[in-house]
Amino acid sequence: MIEFIGRKLLQKLPAETAHDLSIKLLGSSISNLVKNKPIKNPIELFGVKFTNPVGLAAGFDKNADAVAGLTNLGFGFIEVGTVTPRPQVGNPKPRLFRLPNNQAIINRMGFNNKGVDHLVSNLKKSRSNVVIGINIGKNKTTPNESAVNDYVHCFNKVHQLADYVTINISSPNTVDLRQLQETENLLKLLKELKKEQLQAEKSFNKYTPIVVKIAPDQDIESTKMIAKTIKNSGMDGIICTNTTIDKNNLKKDSHQKETGGLSGKPLLSRSNEVIKTVRAVVGEDFPIIGVGGILTEDDAMSKITAGANLVQIFTGFIYQGPQLIQSINTKLKKQTK
Ligand SMILES: Cc1cc2nc3c(=O)[nH]c(=O)nc-3n(C[C@H](O)[C@H](O)[C@H](O)COP(=O)(O)O)c2cc1C
Numbered sequence: 001m002i003e004f005i006g007r008k009l010l011q012k013l014p015a016e017t018a019h020d021l022s023i024k025l026l027g028s029s030i031s032n033l034v035k036n037k038p039i040k041n042p043i044e045l046f047g048v049k050f051t052n053p054v055g056l057a058a059g060f061d062k063n064a065d066a067v068a069g070l071t072n073l074g075f076g077f078i079e080v081g082t083v084t085p086r087p088q089v090g091n092p093k094p095r096l097f098r099l100p101n102n103q104a105i106i107n108r109m110g111f112n113n114k115g116v117d118h119l120v121s122n123l124k125k126s127r128s129n130v131v132i133g134i135n136i137g138k139n140k141t142t143p144n145e146s147a148v149n150d151y152v153h154c155f156n157k158v159h160q161l162a163d164y165v166t167i168n169i170s171s172p173n174t175v176d177l178r179q180l181q182e183t184e185n186l187l188k189l190l191k192e193l194k195k196e197q198l199q200a201e202k203s204f205n206k207y208t209p210i211v212v213k214i215a216p217d218q219d220i221e222s223t224k225m226i227a228k229t230i231k232n233s234g235m236d237g238i239i240c241t242n243t244t245i246d247k248n249n250l251k252k253d254s255h256q257k258e259t260g261g262l263s264g265k266p267l268l269s270r271s272n273e274v275i276k277t278v279r280a281v282v283g284e285d286f287p288i289i290g291v292g293g294i295l296t297e298d299d300a301m302s303k304i305t306a307g308a309n310l311v312q313i314f315t316g317f318i319y320q321g322p323q324l325i326q327s328i329n330t331k332l333k334k335q336t337k
Contacts, residue, residue, distance in 0.1 A: 007321045015096040015105070023061060026069030035072045039329045043076075045287045045309050046209040046236040048163045050131050052076035054300070054328050057291045057312035058135035058166060058213070062113045064122040071128045073322040074329075078128070079312065080119060081135030082168045085153045087115035088139055091173065097255035098318075099264070103295050104250070105315050107243070108260030110173045111137050116157045123161045134158045135166040135213070137174065144179055148192045155193060159200050159208040167193065167235075170215035170242035172261045178215055181226050190233035209236035216241035216270045216292065220277055227281040237287030240274045240308070243267065244292075264315035268293025272306040279307030295319060297331035304336065 010018040041052035055077035056070060064080040071078065090112025097106045113119075116136070123132065136154035138147045155165055169180035169189070180189060193210055201207045212230045214223070230238055243261025250256045250266060271292030278288060290308025294300045295316040303311050316324050 011098075014094070015098050016093060019060075019096065023066045026061075026066035028069070037074065039074045039076070039326060041076070041329045041333050043310065046164065046211075047207070048131055048209065050076045050310065052325075052329050053310040053332060054325050055079060055131075055133070055289070055310060055312040056317065057314040058082055058133075058168065059107075059109070060314055060317070062111075064119045064126070064132075064134075067123070067126045067128045067130075067132070071130045074325045075130060076329075077131035077133060077163070077310070079133035079135050079166060080123075081113070081166070082111050082137040082171065083113050083116045083119045083134070083154060083158075084111055084137050084139045085116055085142075085150050086139050087113065087118070095260070097258050097260075099250065099253040099255055099262075100319075101251045101253045102256070102264065102266055103315070103319055104253075104262055104264030104266050105318065106247075106255060106258045106260045106262050108173045108258070110140065111171065116154050120157055120161060123158075131163045132161070133164045133166055133211075134162040135168050137168045137171065138177070140174055144176055144185065147180060148189050151189060152192055152196050155196050155210075156200070159197070160204060160206065162208055164209040164211055164236070166239060167210060167212045168242070170213050172215070172217075172243060172245045178217075181214065181218065181222070183225055183229055186226065186229050187233065190230065190235060194234045211235065211237035211239055211287070211289065213239035213242055214274070214278075216244045216267065216274050217246060223274055223277045224281050227278040231282050231286055237289060238278055238282070239289040239291060239312070240278055241267070241271045241292045244270055246270070263292065264319070265293050265295050265299075268295075268299055268302070272302055275303060275306040275308050294324075294328070297324075297327045300328040301331055301335055304332065 091110035290303030
């Protein structure tokens with residue numbers, strides 16, 4: 001009930017104000033009022049044990065300011081970030097828009113974050129026992145030619161605190177970031193990261209899996225090439241997908257023409273197609289996390305059917321609230337056992 005009223009009130013506020021307030025509330029002791037039982041639906045992937053397969057997607061808690069509160073909601077894993085080496089303000093506001101008729105969001109946040117050191121200090125303080133993924137990116141002012149330095153810098157700062165690390169090369173809101181998905185750039189980046197990962201394992205006696213998050217907008221051949229490159233570079237998994245830049249076929253909504261990445265319902269089938277393509281290339285044992293357009297438990301099931309091992313939610317969590325975590329788990333438990 002508290003959750004329901006809270007969500008209705010938040011929906012009355014401008015989108016980014018509502019988001020900032022949610023993070024503040026979830027990061028405060030008030031969040032202990034909304035304590036859902038941890039949902040048990042265990043699964044192991046890339047050597048990590050997840051209490052359940054429903055995670056929070058990157059971008060909701062960019063700075064790990066609200067991990068304790070988010071843990072109380074029942075997620076099986078929480079992906080914080082995207083974080084960059086140095087703090088940055090992101091794009092000018094307004095940059096976050098609800099499209100309620102489409103059950104969608106358009107955002108052009110542009111990796112606004114407080115920098116990797118802030119995130120690390122937050123995670124050192126928080127006592128969460130949920131699986132934590134840390135999503136890393138590059139600063140806006142770092143040219144693609146030296147992007148690898150930003151990713152290596154962040155990886156080395158976070159690997160000891162992360163259950164897995166996500167390499168984000170697919171946000172549409174950092175100019176030319178998606179060029180890092182091109183084979184030559186991708187090979188160079190992942191080769192360096194693999195080296196760092198193995199070095200870190202030697203030095204700290206802890207292997208931190210690395211997954212790569214990809215876009216939904218390239219053609220099928222490019223998706224196949226990206227998937228092959230990621231697997232052959234010794235990465236541990238793929239997250240499909242980030243937001244789309246394709247705004248065709250939307251129902252009428254006042255913000256449908258805004259620039260940025262589209263998430264939510266209109267992304268579901270496109271994102272599922274990417275999962276299917278990737279699954280066909282990487283074989284049945286390679287880990288895939290499916291994200292994009294899950295508004296209901298059936299949407300989540302469609303991702304598992306397409307080939308995902310775990311799912312993440314963002315826009316669905318904004319529209320439906322934390323009860324979506326429970327209903328997806330109930331559905332997946334029934335269908336996959
Ligand atoms: C406001 C907003 C901010 C986001 N920020 C990030 C980010 O920093 N890093 C990232 O990898 N994905 C980011 N995403 C993409 C989501 O993690 C997810 O891939 C995408 O929204 C599709 O899932 P959904 O349809 O469930 O929202 C963001 C999405 C939204 C709506």
